[in-house]
Amino acid sequence: MTGIALLIPIALGLGLLGLFAFFWSLKSGQFDDLDGAGLRILIDDEEDAPRP
Amino acid sequence: MTLIKDQTDAGGLPEALFSVPGMHCAGCISKIERGLAATPGIDSARVNFTAKRVSISHDQGLTVPDLVAAIGRLGFEAQPVLDPTTLVTGEESKGLLKALAVAGFAAMNIMLLSVSVWSGAEGGTKDLFHWLSAMIALPTIAYSGQTFFRSAWAALRHGRTNMDVPISIGVILTGALSLFETAVHGPHAYFDGAVMLLFFLLGGRYLDSVMRDRAREGVAALLKHTAPGALVLGKDGRTSWVDAKDLTRGMTMILAAGERLAADGIILKGDSRFDLSLMTGESAPVTLGVDEMVHAGTLNIDAPVEVRITAAGADTAIADIARMMEQAGQSKSRYVRIADRAARLYAPAVHTLAALSFAGWMVAGAGWHESLLIAVAVLIITCPCALGLAVPAAQIVAAGALMKKGVLVKDGSALERLAEVNVALFDKTGTLTLGRPDPTNVDALGAEDAGIALALARASRHPLSQSLRRALEDKQTPAADVSALRELAGFGVEGLWQGHPVALGRPAAGAATAAMAVELTGAGAPVLLTFEDKLRPDAATVIAQLKAAGIPSAIISGDRAAAVAPVARMLGLTAQTGMHPQDKLTAIARHTAAGAKVLMVGDGLNDGPALAAGHASLAPASASDAGQNAADAVFMGDSLMPVMTCIRVARATQAIVRQNFILAIGYNAIAVPLAIAGLVTPLIAAAAMSGSSLIVVANALRLKGSAK
Numbered sequence: 001m002t003g004i005a006l007l008i009p010i011a012l013g014l015g016l017l018g019l020f021a022f023f024w025s026l027k028s029g030q031f032d033d034l035d036g037a038g039l040r041i042l043i044d045d046e047e048d049a050p051r052p
Numbered sequence: 053m054t055l056i057k058d059q060t061d062a063g064g065l066p067e068a069l070f071s072v073p074g075m076h077c078a079g080c081i082s083k084i085e086r087g088l089a090a091t092p093g094i095d096s097a098r099v100n101f102t103a104k105r106v107s108i109s110h111d112q113g114l115t116v117p118d119l120v121a122a123i124g125r126l127g128f129e130a131q132p133v134l135d136p137t138t139l140v141t142g143e144e145s146k147g148l149l150k151a152l153a154v155a156g157f158a159a160m161n162i163m164l165l166s167v168s169v170w171s172g173a174e175g176g177t178k179d180l181f182h183w184l185s186a187m188i189a190l191p192t193i194a195y196s197g198q199t200f201f202r203s204a205w206a207a208l209r210h211g212r213t214n215m216d217v218p219i220s221i222g223v224i225l226t227g228a229l230s231l232f233e234t235a236v237h238g239p240h241a242y243f244d245g246a247v248m249l250l251f252f253l254l255g256g257r258y259l260d261s262v263m264r265d266r267a268r269e270g271v272a273a274l275l276k277h278t279a280p281g282a283l284v285l286g287k288d289g290r291t292s293w294v295d296a297k298d299l300t301r302g303m304t305m306i307l308a309a310g311e312r313l314a315a316d317g318i319i320l321k322g323d324s325r326f327d328l329s330l331m332t333g334e335s336a337p338v339t340l341g342v343d344e345m346v347h348a349g350t351l352n353i354d355a356p357v358e359v360r361i362t363a364a365g366a367d368t369a370i371a372d373i374a375r376m377m378e379q380a381g382q383s384k385s386r387y388v389r390i391a392d393r394a395a396r397l398y399a400p401a402v403h404t405l406a407a408l409s410f411a412g413w414m415v416a417g418a419g420w421h422e423s424l425l426i427a428v429a430v431l432i433i434t435c436p437c438a439l440g441l442a443v444p445a446a447q448i449v450a451a452g453a454l455m456k457k458g459v460l461v462k463d464g465s466a467l468e469r470l471a472e473v474n475v476a477l478f479d480k481t482g483t484l485t486l487g488r489p490d491p492t493n494v495d496a497l498g499a500e501d502a503g504i505a506l507a508l509a510r511a512s513r514h515p516l517s518q519s520l521r522r523a524l525e526d527k528q529t530p531a532a533d534v535s536a537l538r539e540l541a542g543f544g545v546e547g548l549w550q551g552h553p554v555a556l557g558r559p560a561a562g563a564a565t566a567a568m569a570v571e572l573t574g575a576g577a578p579v580l581l582t583f584e585d586k587l588r589p590d591a592a593t594v595i596a597q598l599k600a601a602g603i604p605s606a607i608i609s610g611d612r613a614a615a616v617a618p619v620a621r622m623l624g625l626t627a628q629t630g631m632h633p634q635d636k637l638t639a640i641a642r643h644t645a646a647g648a649k650v651l652m653v654g655d656g657l658n659d660g661p662a663l664a665a666g667h668a669s670l671a672p673a674s675a676s677d678a679g680q681n682a683a684d685a686v687f688m689g690d691s692l693m694p695v696m697t698c699i700r701v702a703r704a705t706q707a708i709v710r711q712n713f714i715l716a717i718g719y720n721a722i723a724v725p726l727a728i729a730g731l732v733t734p735l736i737a738a739a740a741m742s743g744s745s746l747i748v749v750a751n752a753l754r755l756k757g758s759a760k
Contacts (some may be wrong), residue, residue: 011164012188015157015160019154020747022153026146026150032102033100033101034100034104035102036100039077039078039101041082042078043079043082044082
C-alpha cells in the first residue's frame with residue numbers, strides 16, 4: 001500500500017507536469033507557426049560571423 | 053547575433069501586418085526578415101510562414117505604402133492586412149485544444165486506475181481507486197465540459213435542444229451518480245466513461261473548429277483591394293497622404309502609374325490606361341481621359357493622373373459589390389451541415405430512449421437507483437462520440453489531401469456542398485483562360501528584332517511588356533544593346549540601337565485589329581506583335597469530365613461576346629456575355645430556382661457576388677482577393693484540373709461520411725439494447741466507445757489518397 005501511496009502521486013505529478021508544459025508552449029506561441037519553425041533551422045544565421 | 057529583437061524592445065513602436073502570399077521557402081523567410089530589418093525606419097520584422105504574413109514594427113514616420121514598397125524591393129508582393137480582427141482567429145480552437153489536453157490527461161490516468169479495478173481490485177483498494185478517479189474526473193468535467201454545458205444551456209434557455217443537451221446531462225449525471233456510488237462503496241463507477249466521452253467529443257469538436265477557422269477572413273478583406281489611402285492635393289498645392297477612410301467627396305487625388313485607386317472619381321488631368329479587370333473581368337487595359345469615371349480598386353497602368361473624388365468609403369462601387377456579396381453569402385450561411393441535420397434527429401431520440409428505459413425499469417419494479425443507473429448507461433452509450441467524429445475527421449483528411457494537390461478548402465461545409473453540385477458556371481477571363489496576355493507571334497521576330505524587343509520590354513512595367521519579356525527570356529534570347537531608353541506614358545518605350553531609333557509601343561492607328569497588340573519598330577520594317585489570353589491547360593478535359601460526372605457547364609462572362617465566342621466554341625459550351633455582377637447573380641438565382649445546385653468558378657471582383665451566391669464556388673489562386681474570399685476553395689497553378697479533383701474528393705468524402713454514420717448507427721444498434729437491458733458495465737462502455745470512435749477515424753483516413 002505504501003508503494004501505491006507513493007507511486008500514484010508521482011505518476012499524477014509527472015502527468016500534470018506534461019500538461020503544464022503543453023499549456024506553456026501553447027501560450028508562448030510555439031504552435032503559431034508550425035511550418036515556419038521547421039524551415040527556420042535552414043536559415044544560416046551566422047553568415048557574417050567569423051569562421052572558426 | 054539574433055535577427056529578431058525581443059518583443060519588449062519594440063514596445064511602443066507601431067506594428068503593421070502584411071499578407072505576403074509569395075513566400076514559399078526558408079530563403080524567403082530570411083530574405084524578408086533580414087531585408088526589412090536592414091531598411092531604415094524598420095525595427096524588426098517577423099514572418100509567420102503558416103499564415104503567410106509578416107508583422108513589421110516600424111517608426112511612426114513610415115506609411116503603409118512605404119512598407120509595401122520596402123517588401124516590393126525584396127521581390128515580394130504584399131498586401132496590408134487592414135482588419136486587425138483577423139488576428140484573433142483560432143482562439144476557439146486553442147481553447148478546445150486545451151480542454152482536449154486536460155481531458156486526455158485525465159482519461160489516461162483514470163483508465164489506469166480503472167484497469168486495476170476491472171482486473172479485480174477489492175475492498176479498500178477499489179474504494180481508494182474510485183476516490184482517486186473522482187478527484188481527477190470531477191475537476192476535468194468542470195473544466196473540459198464547459199463548451200458543452202454552455203452551448204446546452206444556451207439552447208435550453210431558448211427552449212430548443214441540441215446535441216450538447218444529452219451530452220451535458222449524460223456527463224453531469226454520470227459524474228454525480230458515480231460519486232454517489234463511490235461514497236456508498238458501490239461496485240461500478242463510470243468516471244472513466246464520462247471523461248473518455250469528453251475526450252472523444254472534444255476531439256471531434258476540435259477538428260471541426262480547425263476546419264471552420266480557415267473561413268473566418270470575411271468579406272471585410274474585399275476592401276483590401278482599394279488602396280489603403282491616396283496622395284491628396286491640398287488647396288495650397290501641397291500633397292499629403294490621406295488614409296482611405298478619411299477621403300471625402302471633392303478631394304483631388306494624385307495617382308501615380310502602377311497605383312490602385314482608393315475611391316471612385318472623375319479624371320481631372322492627364323490620360324492613362326487603366327486595368328479594369330477588377331470590375332469588368334476584361335484583361336485588356338482601357339484608355340481613359342479627362343472627365344471619364346474611374347472606380348476604386350482599378351489599377352492605373354501608364355501615367356500619373358489627377359482624380360476628383362466623387363464617392364469614397366462605403367459609397368464606392370467596390371463597397372457596393374461587397375454589400376452584394378454579403379447578402380448573397382447569407383443563403384450559404386443558412387446551409388445546414390450534415391452533422392447538424394443528424395443532430396436534430398438524434399438529440400430527441402436519445403432523450404426519449406433514456407427516459408423510456410428509466411420509466412420502464414421503474415415500472416418493472418427496479419429501485420430508482422438502479423433505474424437511474426441504467427438510464428445513465430443509455431445516455432453514455434448513445435452519446436455521439438463516433439457521430440461527432442464521423443464528419444470532421446473525414447473532412448480534415450480530405451482537406452489535407454486536397455491541400456497537397458494545391459487546393460485550399462476553406463471549410464467543411466464546402467466539401468459537403470461541392471459534393472452536391474449539378475451545374476457548373478465558369479467565368480472566362482482568368483478562370484477558363486489564364487487571365488494574362490501571352491504573345492502569339494514571338495517566333496516571327498528575327499534574331500536582331502528579338503534582342504531589341506527584349507531590351508525595350510525590360511524597361512517597362514506594362515503588363516504586355518512584362519509578358520513579352522517573359523516569353524523572350526524563356527527562349528533564351530540575348531538582349532541587344534539599346535541606349536537612351538525612355539518610357540513614354542500612353543505610348544510605350546523608345547531607345548537608340550546602333551544609332552537607329554527603335555520603339556515598342558501602341559500600334560499606329562488603323563493597325564490595331566487585335567484587342568491586344570504592340571508594334572515593334574526595330575532593325576527592319578515595323579512588326580505587329582499580338583497577344584492573347586490562352587486557355588488553361590486541361591480546360592477541355594475538365595469540362596468533358598464534369599459532363600461525365602453529371603455536371604453540365606456554361607460560361608457567364610462580363611467580357612464582350614467577340615472575346616468570349618472563341619473560347620466557348622473551343623470548349624463546346626454555351627455562353628452568356630457582357631454580364632454585370634448583378635446579372636451573374638440573376639443567372640445563378642434562375643438555375644437555383646429550377647432546382648439546380650450551382651458550382652460557380654470565377655476569379656474577378658465582378659464574380660464575387662456570384663461566387664458567394666453559388667451553392668459551392670471555386671477560385672484560382674490568381675483570383676482577386678474578393679474572388680478568393682468569396683470562394684469555398686482556392687486552387688493553385690495553371691491547370692483547371694483541380695476543379696474536377698475537388699468534385700471527386702468532395703464526393704468521396706461524402707461517401708465516407710455516410711459510411712461513418714452507418715458505422716456509428718450500427719454501433720448504437722448493438723450497444724443500446726445492451727444498455728437498456730442493464731448489461732453495460734464501465735468496461736463495456738469504455739471498450740464500445742473507444743472502439744467505435746477509432747473505427748470511424750480509421751475509415752476517414754482512407755481518404756488520404758483520394759486526391760490522386
